[in-house]
Amino acid sequence: MATVFLGVGQCGVQASRHLWRLADAEYHADSACPLYSRDGVATAVLVDSEPKVVRTVTNERSAWHLPSIAAADVLWEQAGRGNNWAWGYHGTHRQAMARPGDGWTGVADKGLSAGEVDTARQHLRRRAVDALRRKIEACDRVQSLVTMHSTGGGTGAGLGSRLVEDLRDAFPSLVSIAAAVTPFAGGEAPLQHYNSLLTLAKLQENADAVLLFSNDELMARAARAARERSHAAAAASGDRVTTDDMNCVLAAALAGVVFPIAKQGRNPKRPPLLAPFDAPAFVADICPMPTYKWLGVASAPAFAAMPAAPRTRAAAAAGGAGSAAATARPSSARTAAGKRVSVVRTSWDDAARSVGRFIPKATVDGRPAVRLAGKVIARGVSRGDAAAPPPAATWTVGRATRDARAAAPPRIVDEWAAPLPADLDAALARFVDATQAAPAWASPTPAPIATQLSGGDALRCAGLGRSLTAVTNSTATAAEVAAWTRKARAMFDARAYTHWFTSHGCEEGDFEHAFDVVGGVVEGYAACS
Numbered sequence: 269m270a271t272v273f274l275g276v277g278q279c280g281v282q283a284s285r286h287l288w289r290l291a292d293a294e295y296h297a298d299s300a301c302p303l304y305s306r307d308g309v310a311t312a313v314l315v316d317s318e319p320k321v322v323r324t325v326t327n328e329r330s331a332w333h334l335p336s337i338a339a340a341d342v343l344w345e346q347a348g349r350g351n352n353w354a355w356g357y358h359g360t361h362r363q364a365m366a367r368p369g370d371g372w373t374g375v376a377d378k379g380l381s382a383g384e385v386d387t388a389r390q391h392l393r394r395r396a397v398d399a400l401r402r403k404i405e406a407c408d409r410v411q412s413l414v415t416m417h418s419t420g421g422g423t424g425a426g427l428g429s430r431l432v433e434d435l436r437d438a439f440p441s442l443v444s445i446a447a448a449v450t451p452f453a454g455g456e457a458p459l460q461h462y463n464s465l466l467t468l469a470k471l472q473e474n475a476d477a478v479l480l481f482s483n484d485e486l487m488a489r490a491a492r493a494a495r496e497r498s499h500a501a502a503a504a505s506g507d508r509v510t511t512d513d514m515n516c517v518l519a520a521a522l523a524g525v526v527f528p529i530a531k532q533g534r535n536p537k538r539p540p541l542l543a544p545f546d547a548p549a550f551v552a553d554i555c556p557m558p559t560y561k562w563l564g565v566a567s568a569p570a571f572a573a574m575p576a577a578p579r580t581r582a583a584a585a586a587g588g589a590g591s592a593a594a595t596a597r598p599s600s601a602r603t604a605a606g607k608r609v610s611v612v613r614t615s616w617d618d619a620a621r622s623v624g625r626f627i628p629k630a631t632v633d634g635r636p637a638v639r640l641a642g643k644v645i646a647r648g649v650s651r652g653d654a655a656a657p658p659p660a661a662t663w664t665v666g667r668a669t670r671d672a673r674a675a676a677p678p679r680i681v682d683e684w685a686a687p688l689p690a691d692l693d694a695a696l697a698r699f700v701d702a703t704q705a706a707p708a709w710a711s712p713t714p715a716p717i718a719t720q721l722s723g724g725d726a727l728r729c730a731g732l733g734r735s736l737t738a739v740t741n742s743t744a745t746a747a748e749v750a751a752w753t754r755k756a757r758a759m760f761d762a763r764a765y766t767h768w769f770t771s772h773g774c775e776e777g778d779f780e781h782a783f784d785v786v787g788g789v790v791e792g793y794a795a796c797s
Contacts, residue, residue, distance in 0.1 A: 277424025349422025356426020412547030524737025
């Protein structure tokens, strides 16, 4: 069961570069990894309306060259979308009518070969849908689509939401998960609140789950991770946080969710089996009701250092790198790129404490954050770890039921590793106690926490022996959405910048519909608190 990944716009492409750099270094030597087809090609398509970022993926001289992504799966135009959702969603009349050989030339075409101009003339949306269709049909079985994009720009927000909509119509059985990055609260572009509103409304209608990452939160996590990694490095760089640092945090969080789950057998000398990301189970665990699908993600360690560019699968196999060696020597393992790295195995208690810092305990308006559902993915769990003594302590959580654990909701655990290791069980119990709050309609019973375990090392390529990723469905995320929705409403009531959207195919009714969709979900979340 494969998952197809789609990166749209500059933000989506940059996040994809970091995610697939980790995947290539970690798994590309393993022919059984579900992230790749049988010939070693990544199940990914990258789309952007400008070539500056996306072409680095296929440029062999670039530091971001990813040999696992085929050139045919990297699509671009020489146009841009002007940070305008309507331009990205509807396109332009010239793009819709353009065909190879129709004489479309201009300043933007200078410096391109005849073949590149011919390719750029074709409508980007149509080419992206065709590429995704070919990718899906080439796989034996595709279970889900993960789309990475921003909500504040033109290409990622407008074209990204249009592609999610098109693929929902073309492949209704696929589980669609969007990883959307929201702009800085202080402002990046004058249209960002409109763009985010319209994007989230489309994702609410067409996606099964929406992982929301705030740029403010990503920057805060990157700054904290830099201080925790090395005081000397933090002193040298000051408080500066680069876009690459933020993308490393984003990639680490996404990797904790969508990377394969390693099922360690009884023989520790044999490599673990790699089970694909189970998107239907993920959505069932974290979205108790289809309407409430806005999710927050936090991981520990929060930062995954980017490994060196990996070798091809054949070169890695010739160099003797493999999963067996990594499993046999967890403290000093080889990655798929053939590099020997030192693997650090932090305590589960430290990981749980770190994740807990990044989970909001209150909404932006000061109310206690209420968790509707949660899921924790623990990677780096070993069969040799001591199990928690009483079985009841393994399967239940909750401060209110410390003395009467039978009354607490069950924690779903993978069958291969149950019962939980003692230190992990205790860490998760403290983590749940620190973050739980029961919805008003479910009081006093707290929402369950689904737990998924993965054996082996978490990310050998980044030197991480253990990692903990928490996905929460809480009212804190909805409160953040409500904050910038109010700003969008104030702008719309004054009809500020609306002509930038109506000139590209939007109508005022589209705004009102988006306000109704997003506002209805915000009110539903608020009713749970």
